[in-house]
Amino acid sequence: MRYIIVGGVAGGASTAARLRRLDENAEIIVFERDDYVSYANCGLPYYVGGVIPKRDSLFVQSASGLRQRYNLDVRVKNEVTEVDRTSKTVKARDLKSGKEYSERYDKLVLSPGAYPFRPSVSGIDDEAVFTIRSVGDSDRLKSFIQENKPQKALVAGGGFIGLEAAENLINLGIDVSIVEMQGQVLPPFDYEMAALVGEHLKKKMVDLILNDSLVSVSRQGKNLAVSLKSGKEIVADMIILSIGVRPDSSLAKKAGLDIGAGGGIIVDEYMRTSDPDIYALGDAVEMMHPVLGRPVAVPLAGPANKQARIVADNIVLGDVSSYQGSIGTAIVKVFGLNCAITGASGRLLKSSGIDFVSSITHGASHAGYYPGASMLSIKLMYSPDNGLVLGAQIIGQEGVDKRIDLIASVIGRKGTIYDLTRIEHAYAPPFSSAKDPVNMAGFVAENILSGKVRIIYWDDVENYRDDSLIVDVRTPFEFRAGSIDGAVNIPVDELRGRLGEFPKEKRIIIYCAIGLRGYLASRILMQKGYNVFNLSGGYMTYISAI
Ligand code: FAD
Numbered sequence: 001m002r003y004i005i006v007g008g009v010a011g012g013a014s015t016a017a018r019l020r021r022l023d024e025n026a027e028i029i030v031f032e033r034d035d036y037v038s039y040a041n042c043g044l045p046y047y048v049g050g051v052i053p054k055r056d057s058l059f060v061q062s063a064s065g066l067r068q069r070y071n072l073d074v075r076v077k078n079e080v081t082e083v084d085r086t087s088k089t090v091k092a093r094d095l096k097s098g099k100e101y102s103e104r105y106d107k108l109v110l111s112p113g114a115y116p117f118r119p120s121v122s123g124i125d126d127e128a129v130f131t132i133r134s135v136g137d138s139d140r141l142k143s144f145i146q147e148n149k150p151q152k153a154l155v156a157g158g159g160f161i162g163l164e165a166a167e168n169l170i171n172l173g174i175d176v177s178i179v180e181m182q183g184q185v186l187p188p189f190d191y192e193m194a195a196l197v198g199e200h201l202k203k204k205m206v207d208l209i210l211n212d213s214l215v216s217v218s219r220q221g222k223n224l225a226v227s228l229k230s231g232k233e234i235v236a237d238m239i240i241l242s243i244g245v246r247p248d249s250s251l252a253k254k255a256g257l258d259i260g261a262g263g264g265i266i267v268d269e270y271m272r273t274s275d276p277d278i279y280a281l282g283d284a285v286e287m288m289h290p291v292l293g294r295p296v297a298v299p300l301a302g303p304a305n306k307q308a309r310i311v312a313d314n315i316v317l318g319d320v321s322s323y324q325g326s327i328g329t330a331i332v333k334v335f336g337l338n339c340a341i342t343g344a345s346g347r348l349l350k351s352s353g354i355d356f357v358s359s360i361t362h363g364a365s366h367a368g369y370y371p372g373a374s375m376l377s378i379k380l381m382y383s384p385d386n387g388l389v390l391g392a393q394i395i396g397q398e399g400v401d402k403r404i405d406l407i408a409s410v411i412g413r414k415g416t417i418y419d420l421t422r423i424e425h426a427y428a429p430p431f432s433s434a435k436d437p438v439n440m441a442g443f444v445a446e447n448i449l450s451g452k453v454r455i456i457y458w459d460d461v462e463n464y465r466d467d468s469l470i471v472d473v474r475t476p477f478e479f480r481a482g483s484i485d486g487a488v489n490i491p492v493d494e495l496r497g498r499l500g501e502f503p504k505e506k507r508i509i510i511y512c513a514i515g516l517r518g519y520l521a522s523r524i525l526m527q528k529g530y531n532v533f534n535l536s537g538g539y540m541t542y543i544s545a546i
Helices: 010-022 041-048 063-070 135-148 160-171 191-203 250-254 301-317 346-351 400-412 417-422 437-449 458-467 476-480 492-501 516-527 538-545
Strands: 002-006 027-032 073-076 078-084 089-094 100-104 107-110 114-116 152-156 175-179 207-209 214-220 223-228 233-236 238-241 245-247 278-280 285-288 330-334 337-343 357-364 375-382 389-396 468-472 507-511 531-535
Touching: 002 010, 002 100, 010 027, 010 063, 010 301, 027 063, 027 078, 041 135, 041 160, 063 073, 078 250, 107 301, 135 238, 152 160, 152 233, 160 175, 160 191, 160 238, 160 330, 175 233, 191 207, 191 330, 191 337, 191 375, 191 389, 191 538, 223 238, 278 301, 330 400, 337 400, 346 375, 346 389, 357 437, 357 538, 375 400, 375 417, 375 437, 389 400, 389 417, 400 417, 400 437, 417 437, 458 468, 458 507, 458 531, 458 538, 492 516, 507 516, 507 538, 516 531, 531 538
Parallel strands: 002 027, 002 107, 027 073, 107 278, 152 175, 152 238, 175 207, 468 507, 507 531
Antiparallel strands: 078 089, 089 100, 114 245, 214 223, 223 233, 330 337, 337 389, 357 375, 375 389
């Protein structure tokens, strides 16, 4: 058998290694148009910032290492330019010599990744404008920084890579402005969760410019003058473009394979393209999203690596292994704040016409009486019909990763909020509480679905203000430090004695700091026959989002 793989990094290299482990006799050729194979693209921003000090640490395997250990025919600096499905051959070009040649395949695997989007803006091709995709990109960026000692950088795009780049540049002593087209950083997150991150960035001295974008870049001596859509001008020494990636599907498109609406190569659950002898994986593909029920591209390393094993198994053993689609579980560290997401966001569910309820809970990362606990904010999305968990977002410092992984595994198994209430977690005071924040998120969701509490969201307060009484049930001290306009203060512990102050004919909006005391107050008032709504996520969510 002759297997050809296009792309030698995350998905390609993993597929090749697994193919060899399953089929010692096959001929396996890996084409990589860049200089390197099997490296950690995810580590590149940290290499630029010096957190990963040694360049060598980025390489999982070298081309020669892959040849020696796996007997792979690895061809770096060789680009596949065409696929002829009729003759089952690929046309390739040796980028050093310019020589063109063809190779025959029995099975072809496409793992060409995704390319960073470049807006069509004048001056964008200046040598001080960078993207970060490959080792070569980060080498160029690193040597630019070393040689030019930039004082000021503009990061275009406040997504995962943009925020990682911003943090690493600031750690190098470079001032950073982030320009983000949307009204929030981390576009996959919902607004009120991303607002927590936006506040944190400002505290870290990042100049955050939202609802704006680049319209032109021009050289002013050693500097770049950047004009923004708002009319604002920024002078910077360098720009990092991180405004999203697009599936690198041009080769597949030219070969006539089915391409999805998002530009990704369409594959089935066996990772087969519309041609049964061609498999595809990684950032370049579109697959059915288990929650949204439509094909989407999920450009993440975890799915690419897991799909690689499945592709190799299916090629060698027949279609034995299926992939259920990625729910986009991801995490990013932003100046000590960890931000994680899984499943569908509220925004995506809404635009997809999927009915959902959401709730926000804030809780301690471990038992409050044990030193060092930090706040963990969880937004959970679930079906109002059966409590199926549809998505979650978590922002905090300690333990964000394990909580998002718990919820991701529940979503992956089509579990419900009732499953979240019953998750048995490892507990001792330094690690969690007897009721983990994930259990608590489940309890709150269960209370909402069973009608034990009715909630109102931060962005509904204004809509209902005119015919509502807004009651802050925190202490007078907390109330004085900041409250919702027009709210009256009746602390939860005084509430039973002050029921006469609550009108029966009006809607009552209750809030506290994070939602817990508001829930206690709601239970008292609901049982006394009042029309009461608790503010989801409390004042903490309201004040950061408003
Ligand atoms: P890649 O790993 O990009 O490999 C594709 C390779 O194919 C490229 O090297 C390309 O040169 C080659 N190629 C393309 N076309 C051809 C051709 N015609 N001929 C020959 N070779 C070709 N994901 C996470 O989950 N967590 C993270 O923290 C994270 N951080 C990231 C940080 C950065 C800076 C970047 C760039 C990505 C990050 N990712 C992260 C995404 C992750 O790296 C990708 O999801 C993963 O690498 C996808 O694997 P792939 O095989 O599809 O593509």
